[in-house]
Amino acid sequence: MMNQAVKTQTTESFDAIKEAHNLSGDSGKIGEYYDKWSGAYDRDVSNEAYAGPEYIVNYFASLKSDKGTVDSGDRDLEILDAGCGTGLVGIFLKQKGYRNVDGFDLSDKMVEKAQATDAYRTLNGGIDMTQKNEVYKDNQYDAILCCGVFTLGHVPPDSLSELIRIAKPGGLIVVSTRKSYYDSTDFQAVCDRFVAEGKVKRVSNQMDGPYIAEEGAHYWAFAVC
Numbered sequence: 595m596m597n598q599a600v601k602t603q604t605t606e607s608f609d610a611i612k613e614a615h616n617l618s619g620d621s622g623k624i625g626e627y628y629d630k631w632s633g634a635y636d637r638d639v640s641n642e643a644y645a646g647p648e649y650i651v652n653y654f655a656s657l658k659s660d661k662g663t664v665d666s667g668d669r670d671l672e673i674l675d676a677g678c679g680t681g682l683v684g685i686f687l688k689q690k691g692y693r694n695v696d697g698f699d700l701s702d703k704m705v706e707k708a709q710a711t712d713a714y715r716t717l718n719g720g721i722d723m724t725q726k727n728e729v730y731k732d733n734q735y736d737a738i739l740c741c742g743v744f745t746l747g748h749v750p751p752d753s754l755s756e757l758i759r760i761a762k763p764g765g766l767i768v769v770s771t772r773k774s775y776y777d778s779t780d781f782q783a784v785c786d787r788f789v790a791e792g793k794v795k796r797v798s799n800q801m802d803g804p805y806i807a808e809e810g811a812h813y814w815a816f817a818v819c
């Protein structure tokens with residue numbers, strides 16, 4: 595009986611994550627889905643051994659500072675957590691001592707959860723990173739982290755351009771891409787184009803890092819030109 599109960603809960607968690615992958619990048623549907631899922635999100639991703647937030651924060655903090663690029667060792671950096679969800683990335687940033695962390699998400703209810711973590715200076719719900727928004731100014735942040743958002747059924751690779759707009763020249767953009775997302779989209783071609791256009795420089799990447807039980811993710815760090 596015991597094993598069966600555990601299995602059922604895990605299956606539910608796996609299914610909730612899979613359902614999120616079927617939202618076809620439709621911002622309206624994504625917002626509604628995450629509003630409803632917000633209460634169970636942390637439990638479900640924990641059941642599926644979600645390691646992305648801790649890994650991306652450690653990866654960001656480990657980046658070597660380079661001439662003309664911000665130093666990720668500076669705990670006073672102005673950091674934006676794009677698609678912050680319930681605040682898992684913010685929690686790890688706070689543990690590392692980063693003091694000036696803001697966040698946004700499409701879902702107001704996810705943002706309410708993030709608020710409760712006490713890891714963020716400011717938070718905004720209803721922000722769609724597939725479009726230019728009026729809330730975040732050009733060249734505003736020293737660093738932008740985006741975990742679990744470049745994933746199936748969520749945002750297209752081109753949404754990187756909105757993060758590039760908001761980051762300062764010399765600022766760092768660090769994102770995860772679930773492996774199956776990377777394999778099924780033009781993410782690599784979009785990055786190559788932004789590099790060729792002189793919008794960003796490649797800093798480093800980690801292929802097949804830990805992400806979630808089902809599969810790993812690639813992690814990417816860019817510096818804005």
Ligand SMILES: C[S@@+](CC[C@H](N)C(=O)[O-])C[C@H]1O[C@@H](n2cnc3c(N)ncnc32)[C@H](O)[C@@H]1O
Nearest residue numbers: 628677678679682699700701722723724741742
């Ligand atoms: C898998 S969750 C990841 C949340 C958090 N970053 C984490 O790692 O736990 C994906 C998040 O991206 C948000 N999201 C999806 N599409 C978005 C968009 N177009 N603009 C802003 N947020 C979006 C969802 O609302 C959701 O909170």
